Amino acid sequence: MDQHPKPNYLPEEHGITRRSFLKFCGVVAGALGLEPVFGPKIFEAFAAGSRPSVLWLHFAECTGCTEAVLRTSSPGFADLIFDTISLDYHETLMAAAGSTMDGILTATAESHRGQFFCVVEGAIPTADGGVYGMIGGRTMLSIAQQICPKAKAIIALGNCASYGGLPAAWPNPTGAMGVEGALGQGLSVPVVNLPGCPPNPVNFVGTLATYLLSGKLPELDDDGRPKFAYAKEVHGHCPYRQDKSRCLFEAGCKGKKTHNNCPSVKFNDATSFPMQAGHPCIGCSEPDFWDTMTPFYLKS
Amino acid sequence: MPDTTATAVKKTKPPKEKPPLPPPVTGNGRVVIDPVTRIEGHLRIEVEIRNGAVAAAWSSGMLFRGVETILKGRNPEDAWLFTQRLCGVCTYVHGSSSVRCVENALGISVPANARTIRNLQMGAQFLHDHIVHFYHLHALDWIDIASALDANPATTAELAKKVSPNAPAIDFSAVQSRLKNFIAGGQLGIFAGAYWPHEAYLLTPEENLLLAAHYLEALKLQVKAGRMHAIFGGKNPHPQSLKVGGVTCRDDITSARISEFRSLLQETRKFIDTVYVPDAVLLAQAYPEWAGMGANGNFLAFGEFPQSPAEPASLYFPQGVIFNRGGPAALNLTSISEHVKHSWYNGETARHPSSGETVPNFTGLDTLNRYSWLKAPRYTGEPLEVGPLARVMVAYKSSHPAVKTAVDGFLKNAGLSFDQMFSTLGRTAARALESAVIAGAMDGWLGALQTGGSLQQSWSMKASATGYGLNEAPRGALGHWIQIQDGKIGNYQMVIPSTWNFGPRCAADKPGPVESALVGTPVADSARPVEILRTVRSFDPCIACAVHVIDPKPDKVYTVRAS
Numbered sequence: 001m002d003q004h005p006k007p008n009y010l011p012e013e014h015g016i017t018r019r020s021f022l023k024f025c026g027v028v029a030g031a032l033g034l035e036p037v038f039g040p041k042i043f044e045a046f047a048a049g050s051r052p053s054v055l056w057l058h059f060a061e062c063t064g065c066t067e068a069v070l071r072t073s074s075p076g077f078a079d080l081i082f083d084t085i086s087l088d089y090h091e092t093l094m095a096a097a098g099s100t101m102d103g104i105l106t107a108t109a110e111s112h113r114g115q116f117f118c119v120v121e122g123a124i125p126t127a128d129g130g131v132y133g134m135i136g137g138r139t140m141l142s143i144a145q146q147i148c149p150k151a152k153a154i155i156a157l158g159n160c161a162s163y164g165g166l167p168a169a170w171p172n173p174t175g176a177m178g179v180e181g182a183l184g185q186g187l188s189v190p191v192v193n194l195p196g197c198p199p200n201p202v203n204f205v206g207t208l209a210t211y212l213l214s215g216k217l218p219e220l221d222d223d224g225r226p227k228f229a230y231a232k233e234v235h236g237h238c239p240y241r242q243d244k245s246r247c248l249f250e251a252g253c254k255g256k257k258t259h260n261n262c263p264s265v266k267f268n269d270a271t272s273f274p275m276q277a278g279h280p281c282i283g284c285s286e287p288d289f290w291d292t293m294t295p296f297y298l299k300s
Numbered sequence: 301m302p303d304t305t306a307t308a309v310k311k312t313k314p315p316k317e318k319p320p321l322p323p324p325v326t327g328n329g330r331v332v333i334d335p336v337t338r339i340e341g342h343l344r345i346e347v348e349i350r351n352g353a354v355a356a357a358w359s360s361g362m363l364f365r366g367v368e369t370i371l372k373g374r375n376p377e378d379a380w381l382f383t384q385r386l387c388g389v390c391t392y393v394h395g396s397s398s399v400r401c402v403e404n405a406l407g408i409s410v411p412a413n414a415r416t417i418r419n420l421q422m423g424a425q426f427l428h429d430h431i432v433h434f435y436h437l438h439a440l441d442w443i444d445i446a447s448a449l450d451a452n453p454a455t456t457a458e459l460a461k462k463v464s465p466n467a468p469a470i471d472f473s474a475v476q477s478r479l480k481n482f483i484a485g486g487q488l489g490i491f492a493g494a495y496w497p498h499e500a501y502l503l504t505p506e507e508n509l510l511l512a513a514h515y516l517e518a519l520k521l522q523v524k525a526g527r528m529h530a531i532f533g534g535k536n537p538h539p540q541s542l543k544v545g546g547v548t549c550r551d552d553i554t555s556a557r558i559s560e561f562r563s564l565l566q567e568t569r570k571f572i573d574t575v576y577v578p579d580a581v582l583l584a585q586a587y588p589e590w591a592g593m594g595a596n597g598n599f600l601a602f603g604e605f606p607q608s609p610a611e612p613a614s615l616y617f618p619q620g621v622i623f624n625r626g627g628p629a630a631l632n633l634t635s636i637s638e639h640v641k642h643s644w645y646n647g648e649t650a651r652h653p654s655s656g657e658t659v660p661n662f663t664g665l666d667t668l669n670r671y672s673w674l675k676a677p678r679y680t681g682e683p684l685e686v687g688p689l690a691r692v693m694v695a696y697k698s699s700h701p702a703v704k705t706a707v708d709g710f711l712k713n714a715g716l717s718f719d720q721m722f723s724t725l726g727r728t729a730a731r732a733l734e735s736a737v738i739a740g741a742m743d744g745w746l747g748a749l750q751t752g753g754s755l756q757q758s759w760s761m762k763a764s765a766t767g768y769g770l771n772e773a774p775r776g777a778l779g780h781w782i783q784i785q786d787g788k789i790g791n792y793q794m795v796i797p798s799t800w801n802f803g804p805r806c807a808a809d810k811p812g813p814v815e816s817a818l819v820g821t822p823v824a825d826s827a828r829p830v831e832i833l834r835t836v837r838s839f840d841p842c843i844a845c846a847v848h849v850i851d852p853k854p855d856k857v858y859t860v861r862a863s
Contacts, residue, residue, distance in 0.1 A: 051487055060365055062844050063340045064388015064537040070432075071536065073523045078516050082478065086487040091337045095440045096493030097833055098333040104493050125364075131662040132364040132673075135342055136334045140363075166367070166385045173366030173660075198388060198537050246551070267535035268527045277534030277541040278548035282381060290382070295375040297543075 024073070024205075031206045031265050032218075032228045045212035051086040052212075053116040055108060055147060058091050059140040060133050060167045060176050061122025065158040066092050068198035072205060073269055085208070088116070091135075102136045105143075109150045117208075118151035118189075120144070123160040123167045124182035127175025144182060153217055154179055154191045155207060159284055162193035162224065169290035180224065192217055193224035195260075197284035202265050203229040221259070223287060230259040234281050237263040248275055252297040254283035321497070324825030326352065331826045334362070336836055338437040340389040341843025343802065345836055346667060349823055354832065357811070357818035358667040359802045361674035361843050364644075364660060371792040376402045376761065376784050377544040379792060383780065384538055386794075387844050389432075391537035392425040392529065393773035394780070394794070401780040402544045405767025406759050409609045413553070413753035414546035416745050417532050419605050419616075420561070421539065422771070423742040424528035427568050428536075429774040430688075430731045431525060431576060433840045435518035438728060441834045442583055443503055443511040444496040449480055451509035459506050463582050467574040475513040495828040503586050511582075514575055525568045531561050546756035553751050562746055569739035572732070577710070580732040584714035584725050591716050594724030594817045594835035597625045598682055599690035600800065602779065604772035605741070616741055617734075617772060620694040621679065625722060628694045633768070633779075636795065639676040639806040642669070650678065650807045653781055653793045674843075676803035676812055677795055685813040686776025686800045687839060688730035689721070702740060706733040724817075727838040731774075761787045773797050775842050798842045814839055 026039035056066075070077050081087045088108045089101070096104060108116065122140075125132035130139030148154055156179045159165035167176035180191050194203055207226055210218040218226035235255035240246035249256070258281055262273045274281060283293035293300075328351070334344035342362040347354045367386060371379055380398035387394060396418060403410065410418075453472035460470060483491070495501075503511070526536040532549045533539025541549040584591065603612050603619030612619040612631075620628030639650040646659040665671050676683070684690075695703040710733055711718060720726060765784045772778065776797030783791040803812040811819075814836060823829050 053487075058342070060363055062385050062388040064385070064391060067388045067391065067526075067537040070519075071523050071526050073520070076520050076523060078519045081489055082482050087489045088487070088492065090490060091335055092340070093436065093490045094337050094493070095445070095491050095495070097335070097337045098829075100493040101335055101337060128662065132660075133342065134362045166370070166382065167365040169370045169382075171369065173369045174364060176365070197385065268530035269523070271527050271530035272534045272552070274534040274540040277532065277539075277552060278550050279534060279540045279543070282540070290370075294378055296378050296381060297375070 025209075027202060027265070028206050028209050031202045031261060032210060042209045042213060045209060051084060053088050053108060053112045054085045054119055055089040055105060055116050055151070056087065056119040056121065057089070057143065057147065059120065059122035059124050059144070059161070060174065061158070061160055062166075063092055063121070064198045065121045065161075066090075069157075069201045069204055071268055072201045080205075085117075088112075099136065105147065109147050113150045115152055116150075118148050118154045119157050120148070120154060120161040120179050121157050123164045123176035123178060125167070125174035125176050126182055127173075132174035141182060144179070148179065148183055149187060149189055151189050153211075154189055155204070156180070156191055156193045156224075157204060158199050159195040159197050159289065162195040163287040165197065166290060168288070190217055191224055192220065192226060194229075195223075195225060195285040195287075199285070200229070200260075200262065200265055200267060203261070225259065225285070229261045229265075230285065232259065232261070234258045234260050234262055237261055238275060239263060240275055246275075248278075248280045250299055251280050252295070252299055253280035254289075254293045254296075254300075255281040257293070258283040258286055258289075260285040322827070325827040326825070329826070331823070331829055331832070333829060333832065336833065336841070338440065338837060339841040339843065340387060341841065343836075343841050343843045344665075345818075345832060347818060347823075347829075347832060349826055352822055352824075354818045354821040354823065357815045358671055359674070359804060359812060359814050360665060360672040361802065363844065364673040365844070366660070368792050368794065371789050374789050376405070376782060376787075376789055379782070379789060380542055380544070381540075383794065386796075387842055388537045390425065390429055390773050390775060390842060392421055392533075392539060393771065393778055395539075395542045396422060397769040397771050397778050397780040397794075399542050399544050400769025400771065401767045401782045402769075403767070404769055405765040405782055405784055406544070406762055408545055408757050408759050410546045410757055411754040413750055414755045414757075415606060416749050417547045417549065417553075417755070418542075419745050420742060420749075421529060421533060422604065423738050423745070424525065424565075426738050426774050427572065427735055428522055428525035428529070430735045431518055431568075431571070432522050433774075434576060434579070434728070434731065435515050436522075437840065438837045439511060439515055440494065441830060441837055442501070442587065443508050443515075444498075444501040445479065445491055445494070445508065445512055446483070446496045447501070447503070447505045448509035448512045449476065449483065449505075451476060451505035453509070456506040456509045460510055463510065464574050464578040467578075470513045470517070472509055472513060475516065476509055479512060495830050498828055498830055499824050500830050507582065507586065511579060514579060517575065518571070521568065521571050524564050528561055528564050528568070531557055531564075543756065545759050546754075548755070550755055553749065553753070553755070555751060558746060558749060558751075562743075565739065565742055565746065569736075569743070572735045572739050577732045577736055580729045581710060581713045584710075584716060584729060587725060588716070590725040590834065591720035591723045593821055594727065594838060595722045596685040596813050596817055597722065598623050598684045599693050600631075600679060600684040600686050600777050601691045601694040602631070602770040602772055602777040603694075604691075617691050618694055618698045618700065620698065621684065622690070622693055622697065623682070625693075625719075627697050635680045637678050637681070638795070639678060641676075641807045641809075642804040643672050643675050644670050645675070648807060653779075653795055672804040674799050674803045676806040677800050678806050678810075681806070681808065683803075683806070683810060683813050683816070684800060685817075686797045687727070688734055688774070688776075689727040690776060691772060692730040692734055693721070702737045703734070706737055724835045724838040731840070763787055775840050776800060798839075801839045802841055802843065
């Protein structure tokens, strides 16, 4: 079954079997709406060339988006950071600490100017000059203003980075905003929003795969989300929409107003998704859902 | 004792040899670590070094989100979905305490099956959280990945047979070649800027390779531990099957799903018993001096895993307060106060959580004055450590059979005395030991789950009520308090583990638990202060959780000011 060339830096002794990697690439291909035949192409794309640099910034967040990406399997997170991307800045995982971190961030953003992906996790507090979030003596706002414009592209991972999320819920005590909101019209770097609380890691990898396959970012909808994942309402994907005994619309499910592919891709290696666990969708991939989708348990 | 000088000399040449390290920075003065990495959230640690050791420390939480403010006026039954987002690492715990506090206010007792599901979800949280903390957040403080490149893989395999004889065999040559290829490629990624080589790293190359291999194994294992949450919770992080009154996952309580959970639990338990706990012993044997550093004597545990509606009597992990390493006393919630004299909030008066008054007021970072978004919780005016060591000590001193066996076994294997548990090393070991105890208990809870059993207690919202929900998060004692007014949230308060541990000085200028645990820590090189980070990370900081604001006056116009 191995008719595709074996990439030179993915030897079997890495502990990944080609089969499991191919399987995962098949899942990503599915999420991208591609025929299964594209799985091997994604595999080759991930396995070719030098690993793209990723600088991952943590702002007003809960680290849930990082945790979500940690749950990728076949290949696992180790395969992602050893073989697929070069994770050059990530506060939750790096060996370094303190001022060394700022040195790495600044130097990499400069040496890879226009070449690195900037992943942003968390909202950016903007009230009162940004004093509500500081790293290394600088406001998160000023770090975002320094680093983000130098990226090739920005992936706003999760609802907070996309639209402000939880800290931006009314009355938004810290003036929290998503990347595009905080950095404004002047930002010339493309931003891909991957909302969700947390976002599905398959959609994160799918976004990277699209770029590696085509050299382009995925096509986006009006809210800046990749159409491959967010074009359709959750309800349209939901296996329970025709089943009155299981449809949760009357219990407050927001699946008709929410765009995401949760019921198709599912979470944690397709183990489940919220409605399978009997809980209504809370609309977590829509802008301002903490205000527009609440009360969560009332039909609307 | 491994010869670290020899290690440095016989290092094989990677293609790009690092320039020689600059001489260590020594002498008296202040050292700032900001950001503290490999933690959840945004933490800054400042220390005063005198004569090569920490003389004083200041802990600062650097992010404020204002979640309690956001909750006001919303539906009480929605609160858990908001509070759960305090943290995506301990992703279940704030949901759990929130539904418990609303249920307490409404006088609801959840059905037995729902209680079991919640215990299983909380247990899965502990197992996942502790494994990730040990291997992915804390391990690089003890293991030198670069040194692992010098290891003899065959000798490492021999070592593995001795350290973890019951664990599956690992191809150490493959692991080593993977690390070599990675480092030789020049894109160092998450290993860039590490402190290696450093005189405080004492493991042999083979021990480093063994633990580096376990770092990678644990990355794979945690995916499975996370899947336990998804079976009864729809997803992880942020599982979504809690509901005030019980749980929603009625279609997942099937024998097939229970078997799926059991299989993941067994795999996780096997990893804990055969890899994680032995690795904690290995660290203790290699770093015995760390069993004498980073100590505290006062502890608080709220207790966890109710086995019946009777709380705290039926809690599997008992509740209690320890002063000066003594026997546990009963908890008195009215003894808790929160201090703001050194925090960026208005006022200086210490208040009980239910009568607090807080207005954020950023005045710049000044360790003599105000220096954190965290408040300083105190119990009868004293700082208390919360977390794994507190839980294990309260349980041990309450003669909890499984905890006693686990602790005694560990001390024997590690060659340590009981008193040495009160240390940085003891705190890190306590996490491994309670993981083994919890995994064992979960097996029994899973067996008690009944297909077709009731999962939800019906309820109706009260116009006004108050309630609280206590539990143990992986990082320690967690409490939520709610005031319901006109059927909405009038006030919502949270007293959080990392606030207990990482809070600043109080009104009496007493340092918090981490601030005092750091005093006396030797620092060989102020430019690479790994010793400080070892103790800080042994508490497993979760700063997004820890920073919060309490504003009990529902009619008050909320203002955020900065000067």
